[in-house]
Structures are given as C-alpha cells and as structure tokens.
Amino acid sequence: MTQNFIGQITDTSLESGNDLAARLNAFDTAHKTNQAGATRPTGIGAGGVWSKDLGSSQFSLMIYDGAADGIVSTPNLSAFLAELLLPTSDGTAGQLLKTDGSGQLGFVSPSNIGAGQTWADLSASRVAGTWYQNTTGRSIFISILGRIGFADTVQVSNDGGTTAFVVGAGPTTASQSARAQGNVVVPDGVYYRATGGFTEWHELR
Structure with missing residues (x-):
C-alpha cells in the first residue's frame, strides 16, 4: 500500500x-x-x-x-467478493432467484400456499379409499367433504398408508346428521385420501 x-x-x-x-x-x-x-x-x-x-x-x-x-x-x-453464478435460462413469469448456498443461483416458484396456485374441483376424478400423493413439488391444500350421516374419514400419510392420520371424521352412527370434513395442507410427497365416500373434493394446487 x-x-x-x-x-x-x-x-x-x-x-x-x-x-x-x-x-x-x-x-x-x-x-x-x-x-x-x-x-x-x-x-x-x-x-x-x-x-x-x-x-x-x-x-x-x-x-x-x-x-x-x-x-x-x-x-x-470475503462476503463482498463471493461469486454468484446466474442461471443459464430465463425461468418463467413469477419465479424468484434462490441460491443453493454455494454461489449458484436458480429460478424457483414461490413456495407459500396460494402463490401461483388455483382451486380445482376433483370430485369426479377422485376415488374413495385410494391414496393420492402430492407430486407437485410444493405444498397443496385439500378440502374434502364426506357424506352426511356416514363414518367417512379424511386421512393423510407420510408413507402411503402404513401409518395414517385422520384429519376429518364423520359421525359414528348413521342417525347423526354430521359429515366428515378435512381441510388440510399436504406437503410435497405426502399422501392423502378419503375413506368410505365423499360428496365434494377440491384442491388448491
């Protein structure tokens, strides 16, 4: 100097x-x-x-x-001189830049629920008792209504059914005029289903 x-x-x-x-x-x-x-x-x-x-x-x-x-x-x-490598593609509208912690930047979609997602009515395509897996790459939100007076349930599972968690349950006897209702966030990779039956099945994805 x-x-x-x-x-x-x-x-x-x-x-x-x-x-x-x-x-x-x-x-x-x-x-x-x-x-x-x-x-x-x-x-x-x-x-x-x-x-x-x-x-x-x-x-x-x-x-x-x-x-x-x-x-x-x-x-x-040392922080100022860190090298950041820009992605080679442009990404898509609404995506954000994210670092991998080693200087490489990439485009990712916002991960918060609702950002870039829309509601879909899947009542006609879903089958009661079948496990469905969230493979969207991000969390989704499901809203399932069971039948009135039936012991239907809404369940989630990390492993496809070996261990299941009930997040909505209908009445235990048919004389009750209640129904199962499950409104829950399903992380990427997690499974979900309705047992018995349902009247409405909507997903925000």
Missing part, C-alpha cells in the same frame, strides 16, 4: 518535469488504494477519507475530522 500527496508547488522554477512526473505517479498509486496504510496519511485534512489497513486483506474506511479519525465502515470483504 502507498500513501502520498503531491503537495503544493510554491516555486515552479525549482520543479523539473521529471520531478512533477514522479510526484504525479506516486500520487496516482496512492489514489488507487485510497491512501491505504496502518496510520492516517500525513497530508490528509479535515473531512478527508482514507483506508486503514488492518492486515489479512481487511480494511476500515476512516474519516478525519481535523483532530481524530472515526470509523465509517469495516466491511466483510
């Missing part, structure tokens, strides 16, 4: 072209490093800014008020 100031030239008759060139070259080198050094440059005045060399490629940006130096910032240069 170099610290240097041209200084005032009070007598041009004492300065040769070579002397002036040497001054300018020395100042140019110092200017490119923001007058970096372990201590404040001797030629700096009040309001002057300089870089304090802390070693190990770390610097503090300093400002001199005419009496003392104050730290403006000590940036983490």
Whole structure:
C-alpha cells in the first residue's frame, strides 16, 4: 500500500518535469488504494477519507475530522467478493432467484400456499379409499367433504398408508346428521385420501 500527496508547488522554477512526473505517479498509486496504510496519511485534512489497513486483506474506511479519525465502515470483504453464478435460462413469469448456498443461483416458484396456485374441483376424478400423493413439488391444500350421516374419514400419510392420520371424521352412527370434513395442507410427497365416500373434493394446487 502507498500513501502520498503531491503537495503544493510554491516555486515552479525549482520543479523539473521529471520531478512533477514522479510526484504525479506516486500520487496516482496512492489514489488507487485510497491512501491505504496502518496510520492516517500525513497530508490528509479535515473531512478527508482514507483506508486503514488492518492486515489479512481487511480494511476500515476512516474519516478525519481535523483532530481524530472515526470509523465509517469495516466491511466483510470475503462476503463482498463471493461469486454468484446466474442461471443459464430465463425461468418463467413469477419465479424468484434462490441460491443453493454455494454461489449458484436458480429460478424457483414461490413456495407459500396460494402463490401461483388455483382451486380445482376433483370430485369426479377422485376415488374413495385410494391414496393420492402430492407430486407437485410444493405444498397443496385439500378440502374434502364426506357424506352426511356416514363414518367417512379424511386421512393423510407420510408413507402411503402404513401409518395414517385422520384429519376429518364423520359421525359414528348413521342417525347423526354430521359429515366428515378435512381441510388440510399436504406437503410435497405426502399422501392423502378419503375413506368410505365423499360428496365434494377440491384442491388448491
């Protein structure tokens, strides 16, 4: 690192072209490093800014008020110098940039429920007792209504049925005028079904 100031030239008759060139070259080198050094440059005045060399490629940006130096910032240069690799494709409308933690950026769709998703009535295509797996790559929301007066259930499972969790259940006797109702978020990869029967089956996906 170099610290240097041209200084005032009070007598041009004492300065040769070579002397002036040497001054300018020395100042140019110092200017490119923001007058970096372990201590404040001797030629700096009040309001002057300089870089304090802390070693190990770390610097503090300093400002001199005419009496003392104050730290403006000590940036983490290793973080600033991290390389981020942009994706090679454009992605699709509404997607966001996401890093893999190693500098590679990629486009992903928003993961919050409802973003870019629409409701679908699947009542005609779903079959009671059949396990369905969410393979959309993100969480979906299901809303299933059982039959009135039937012991229908709405279930979810992480493993396709070996262990199932009831998230909605109908009445235990036919005399009751209730019905199963399941409104639940289904993460990607998780299975879900209705047992017995149902009247309505909607999914936000």
